Amino acid sequence: MNIFITGGNGQVGFELQRQFAVFGSILAPSRQELDLTNAQAVDAYLTEHKPALILNAAAYTAVDKAESEPEQARRLNTELPAQLARYAAQHDITLVQYSSDYVYPGNGETSWQENSPTGPLSIYGQTKLEGDNAVIESGASHLIFRTSWVYAARGNNFMKTMLRLGRERDALSIVNDQIGAPTPARLIAQVTSMTFTPHDSQLLIRIPNGIYHLAPRGETSWHGFACEIFEQATELGEGLAIKPERTAGMPTSDYPTPAQRPLNSRMALDKLENALGIVMPTWQSQLALTLKEYCEK
Numbered sequence: 143m144n145i146f147i148t149g150g151n152g153q154v155g156f157e158l159q160r161q162f163a164v165f166g167s168i169l170a171p172s173r174q175e176l177d178l179t180n181a182q183a184v185d186a187y188l189t190e191h192k193p194a195l196i197l198n199a200a201a202y203t204a205v206d207k208a209e210s211e212p213e214q215a216r217r218l219n220t221e222l223p224a225q226l227a228r229y230a231a232q233h234d235i236t237l238v239q240y241s242s243d244y245v246y247p248g249n250g251e252t253s254w255q256e257n258s259p260t261g262p263l264s265i266y267g268q269t270k271l272e273g274d275n276a277v278i279e280s281g282a283s284h285l286i287f288r289t290s291w292v293y294a295a296r297g298n299n300f301m302k303t304m305l306r307l308g309r310e311r312d313a314l315s316i317v318n319d320q321i322g323a324p325t326p327a328r329l330i331a332q333v334t335s336m337t338f339t340p341h342d343s344q345l346l347i348r349i350p351n352g353i354y355h356l357a358p359r360g361e362t363s364w365h366g367f368a369c370e371i372f373e374q375a376t377e378l379g380e381g382l383a384i385k386p387e388r389t390a391g392m393p394t395s396d397y398p399t400p401a402q403r404p405l406n407s408r409m410a411l412d413k414l415e416n417a418l419g420i421v422m423p424t425w426q427s428q429l430a431l432t433l434k435e436y437c438e439k
Contacts, residue, residue, distance in 0.1 A: 143343055144169050146193035147377045148178060148222070149200030153294040154240060156329035158197050160408060165338070165345055169193060177219050181225060188229050195341070195345055196226050196237045197334065204402040205244070208265040219269035220276060222418035234346050236283040243290040243322060243357075245271040248404020251321075255410050256288075256353040264401035274353065277297040283347060285337060287330065287356040291367070295436040300364070301429070302436070304371045310383040318391030322407030323425050326432045330356055335433035336418055349417040355409035358425035365391040366431075374430055375419040378437050 143166035150170025193393040208215035247261030292298035
């Protein structure tokens with residue numbers, strides 16, 4: 143059974159390869175092997191390899207750059223999911239699509255439900271929402287996992303940036319009015335694998351089609367996340383110049399960016415937890431596991 147993972151060299155794609163390797167043959171072509179911006183190349187790859195499951199972890203994730211490169215963002219975040227969904231529908235296979243908290247308007251303090259009104263604030267969020275809608279409208283068997291604040295022990299992400307800055311500086315100012323749940327790529331891959339059951343050389347989907355929020359329990363700000371990174375890293379013996387108490391909070395308005403960020407990225411987890419019969423772990427416990435992996439590399 144061929145399992146096609148797009149974005150296989152990215153944070154989520156790498157973890158998906160580790161989780162799904164036991165289920166079948168992993169197809170995770172590099173950018174050199176398959177240009178995902180080329181629709182004809184993608185069609186040819188699908189025709190040649192005939193995957194039995196597609197995990198679409200590829201995305202245009204440069205949130206600010208997307209404001210000036212909307213066509214590039216739309217190709218990867220909207221057109222590619224639509225293309226993969228058409229193939230999945232035609233061949234009666236499942237597509238797993240990874241989406242974002244940025245599809246919501248980011249106002250208020252209430253956790254978003256999967257059926258909450260959407261209202262993206264950026265080109266990135268808009269193109270991700272368009273991708274979600276294309277998958278749903280395709281009629282394909284699908285799961286859409288909306289995640290938030292993704293990081294990992296590898297790749298470029300907030301945790302690794304904070305560790306680098308924490309070694310170089312003894313004071314930092316971090317945004318403290320954007321609230322969400324930092325989500326490690328490893329957890330995303332683990333939960334994804336839990337939604338499938340091996341049966342007669344194929345993977346059967348265990349939960350109903352639809353949108354699910356996938357994040358750890360709890361909430362924090364980027365400032366709170368940074369402080370926890372510094373505290374846990376220090377306990378693990380990382381030589382940091384900074385102390386958590388020297389990490390100041392600041393409002394988003396003091397750090398203007400080309401793309402507007404949502405202040406409220408809280409996402410309710412009840413639908414996923416009830417479907418799988420699990421309780422998601424806390425974001426602090428997941429940070430501890432990710433930092434441990436990073437420090438042991």
